[in-house]
Amino acid sequence: MQKKIETVQTLLDALPFIKQFNKEIVVIKYGGSAQETPQLKEKFAEDILLMYLVGIRPVVVHGGGRQINEMLDALKLESKFIDGQRVTSKEVMRIVEMVLSGEINKEIASLLNSHGAKAIGISGKDAHFITAKAKDFAKFGLTGNITDVKADVVLNLIDEGFIPVIAPIAAGEELGHPGFNINADLCASFVAKAIGANKIIFLTDTAGVLNNNKELFSSLTKDEIEVLKADGTIHGGMVPKVDACLEAVDGGVKKAHIIDGRIEHSLLLELFTSAGVGTEIVA
Numbered sequence: 001m002q003k004k005i006e007t008v009q010t011l012l013d014a015l016p017f018i019k020q021f022n023k024e025i026v027v028i029k030y031g032g033s034a035q036e037t038p039q040l041k042e043k044f045a046e047d048i049l050l051m052y053l054v055g056i057r058p059v060v061v062h063g064g065g066r067q068i069n070e071m072l073d074a075l076k077l078e079s080k081f082i083d084g085q086r087v088t089s090k091e092v093m094r095i096v097e098m099v100l101s102g103e104i105n106k107e108i109a110s111l112l113n114s115h116g117a118k119a120i121g122i123s124g125k126d127a128h129f130i131t132a133k134a135k136d137f138a139k140f141g142l143t144g145n146i147t148d149v150k151a152d153v154v155l156n157l158i159d160e161g162f163i164p165v166i167a168p169i170a171a172g173e174e175l176g177h178p179g180f181n182i183n184a185d186l187c188a189s190f191v192a193k194a195i196g197a198n199k200i201i202f203l204t205d206t207a208g209v210l211n212n213n214k215e216l217f218s219s220l221t222k223d224e225i226e227v228l229k230a231d232g233t234i235h236g237g238m239v240p241k242v243d244a245c246l247e248a249v250d251g252g253v254k255k256a257h258i259i260d261g262r263i264e265h266s267l268l269l270e271l272f273t274s275a276g277v278g279t280e281i282v283a
């Protein structure tokens with residue numbers, strides 16, 4: 001009996017948060033580095049489904065950096081990064097698309113669907129809903145900067161009860177263009193801004209943003225982030241992630257969070273408990 005009362009209490013504790021987020025869009029960036037084990041993937045799917053069933057409208061944008069590197073290694077192609085962003089040759093672009101759109105996107109959609117969701121996997125090439133131009137072709141090749149997100153494509157899916165699962169690939173503007181590889185963090189933020197998301201949550205493989213003693217910053221502002229980037233405390237893949245957080249909050253998303261995707265149910269902890277986890281970035 002005591003156990004049952006505790007279960008009811010847990011539900012009641014979540015009630016204010018369930019009310020607060022009812023019908024709100026929440027974008028979840030599911031980092032390649034958080035997609036570690038089959039168990040974690042299952043927990044992720046359960047969390048997304050629970051969010052959906054209590055009235056939140058989740059949109060998943062996934063990465064796949066680790067998986068792309070593994071495939072490039074297997075094919076004896078080099079993985080090159082500048083400031084945490086991949087240098088994408090034409091050859092690498094083919095692999096990026098195969099891994100992101102072909103493998104990971106379908107895996108996540110099918111995982112959610114096997115849990116009873118109506119998930120639909122797309123990339124920016126579908127309906128050309130994300131377009132981009134080269135960031136700096138000479139330096140980064142086919143790594144792109146987003147020029148436009150057609151929000152209605154995503155909003156129509158949401159209105160029909162689908163959970164969109166988005167691979168971070170954009171269409172190029174000219175006929176026959178191979179498309180652009182977009183940093184998944186920035187892709188998530190641009191989508192979140194365009195569709196008027198209430199919140200964006202980045203699931204990654206660290207507790208959040210850490211200082212040089214590996215201690216967590218529970219909250220960061222734009223000015224603090226600039227200092228940490230300049231002195232190298234924030235480097236590599238964390239650079240586009242904090243930039244993406246700032247992009248989102250500057251663009252009207254209420255909150256951006258970087259949380260530990262290696263912890264089971266960290267999404268639910270973030271959404272439905274008052275003790276927030278990870279690093280929160282405020283406008």
Ligand SMILES: Nc1ncnc2c1ncn2[C@@H]1O[C@H](COP(=O)(O)OP(=O)(O)OP(=O)(O)O)[C@@H](O)[C@H]1O
Nearest residue numbers: 031032033063064065204209210233234235237238
């Ligand atoms: N100050 C910092 N605090 C925490 N992590 C940091 C910091 N500076 C750099 N990092 C690195 O950033 C990494 C997270 O970014 P990374 O791009 O590797 O993962 P992801 O974005 O979750 O996955 P993907 O790129 O596949 O979507 C961490 O694993 C860590 O090595």
Ligand SMILES: [Mg+2]
Nearest residue numbers: 063065185237
């Ligand atoms: Mg990354």
